[in-house]
Amino acid sequence: MSQSPRFRYEEIADFVAGLAGRGTLKPGARAPSLREISTQQRTSLSTAVQAYRLLEDRGILEVRPQSGYYVAKPPPALPVPTTARHSIRPAKVELSGLMLDLLKHASDEAFVPLGCAIPNQRLLSSSRLDLVLARTARVKGSQCNTYSPPYGEMSLRLEIARRALRFGQALAPDDIAITCGCTEALALALDAVTEPGDTVAIESPTYFGLLQVLRAKRLKVVELPTDADTGVAVDALREVVASGKVRACVLASSFSNPLGCTMPEENKRAVLRILAEHGVPLIEDDVYGDVHFGEERPLPFSALDTHDNVIYCGSFSKTLAPGYRIGWIATRRHMARVLETKFATSLATPVLTQVALATFLSNGDYDRHLRRVRREFADTLARMTRVIEQAFPPGTKVSRPAGNFVLWVELPEPADTRLLFAQALEKRICFAPGVVFSASGKYAHCLRLSGGHGWDARIEKGLRTLGAMAVRAAGLAGSGKKPVRSG
Structure with missing residues (x-):
């Protein structure tokens, strides 16, 4: 993906903003003077002035007459999104037609990429992984030009089992x-424990890809109310x-998509007891587990x-190699049921990328x-949240995930993100408009970034442009009410 040209003053602004974001420069602390920053960064005084003006516009710095620049005090944190109420009656999955538009435009480089939760190639770039893949193709290319067994390559399954031990998950390679x-x-998990017409309990809001799978398998759902901090x-x-x-339950382990919530351990244990007592299997989605900020x-x-x-x-799609x-x-x-279905659907997973990834995991490069x-992700979400605080309408609520790289934003009604999406x-x-994360068309005033x-x-x-549009969508343009700003 091509990158926008970067001006020197923007690079300096990002450097100073990073100092503030990481706590090196505390709120209320004096920032380096223009002359200090220009000397330190080896740039002109006029470029330093441009950088500090940009930081003023962002609300990160404030100028005090005859005193200099200081780190602005952040505004009060926006509240987290509310927990929606749901019926416990099973229902068919009704998908929004906006999903195809989202997928179409999310991969178009002409659009500002706030849509799909796909890591940028630049962020995930790993020259070491590239070298490992190239060497694997050169040395073992002919050996890898075949089908793997439905289980997959032993070397990769062994590395996954070893990593799982770090967080108390005792797996044998044949369990994977x-x-x-x-x-x-x-x-495959749903095929193993359900039949068409069965009902599955899910978080709400939930990942729209899961909703697609549930609908394709003709399963009904019960949407469970989900708190933005503590989960279901x-x-x-x-x-x-x-x-x-309910025949099965699908829940995210940690940092769910889109809410970013993580259930406390005591709640997880309670969920496991309830499901075990009633013989209901839990399908666990832990795709964001490695993206923890703590x-x-x-x-x-x-x-x-x-x-x-x-x-x-x-999966490694959110942390390392979405294309693999x-x-x-x-x-x-x-x-046994999983392997039968795997053989009947995709037969096997490509061997070359499995072998290369196993090598990459074994030498410590992944950590x-x-x-x-x-x-990178923690810094990006912090900066995004700050802009939301500054530019979005009063009454906006935003999630505060301790991992992953998405934010769930709740706009004040009557904002309708379906219309906002088109605009x-x-x-x-x-x-991503909120309705695509619900099986019943809820969350029309929410969006995921x-x-x-x-x-x-x-x-x-x-x-900032989207924030101005959200102000109008909420009916606040011309009302005299201003977005929340720093300072």
Whole structure:
């Protein structure tokens, strides 16, 4: 993907903003003077002035007469999105027609990329992985030009099992099957424990790709109310499961898409007890687990499960290689059914990329790569949140994920993000309207913003333009009410 040209003053502004974002420069602290920053960055005084004016516009710096520039105090944090109410009656999955428009424009480089949650190639670039792949093709090319068994390559399954031990997940390589991304893993898991017409309990809002899979398999759903911080309401899950209507449950482990929520460990244990008591299997989506901003990775459900009742689904698509399409599914109880379905659908996953990825994992490069990627994503979401605080209408609510790279934004009604989506496309801005994350057309006043592209001037300008459009959509243009601003 081509990158927008970068001016020197923008690079300097990003450098100073990074100091503020990481806490090197605290709110209220004096920023380096124009002369200091121009000397340090080896640039002209006029370029330093441009950079600091940009930081003023962003609300990161404020100027004090005869005193200099200071780090602006941040505004009060916006509240998190509200938890929607849902019926516990099973219903068919009704998908919005906007999904095809979203997928069409999300991959178009002419649009500001706030739509699909796909990491930018620049952020994920790893020369070491490229070298490993090239060497694997050169040395083992003929050996890799064949089908792998439905399980997938032993070398990769062994590396995945070794990594799982770090967070308490005791897996043997034969408990793991390699899939074509996490989407295939979810589809295989559903095939293993459901039949057409069955009902599945899901988070709401939830990943629209899962909704596509559920609809394709002619499954009904019950949408569970989900808190932006703590995840699915345990009491609601208990009521739904006790009704006897639910055949399976699909939940994200940590940093769900789109809310970014992570269930506390005690809630995860409660969910596992409830499902085990009623014989309802849990399909766990942990695709964002490695993108944690804190020191420790949250424990997945599977690491807490004592009843062999969890089917675990993971992928490298969000952290390393979306183009490789390598995911995996882990289960003892249902592996035979999984392999039968895998053989009948995709037969096998390409060998070359599996072998290269196994080598990359074995030499420690993945861990170094993850540390860099986590910093990039955390910084991007922090910057995006700051612009939302400054440019979006009063009453806006935004998620505060401790991992992943998406934000869920709730606009004040009567804003309708279906209409806003069409208007934004005219401005060459793509985001994900809220209705595509619901099986019943909810969340018309919500949207999801992806930070997968990273931060640059184009993203900032697109966000500010979208914020101005959201102000009009909320009916506040000309009302005298102003977006929340720093200072």
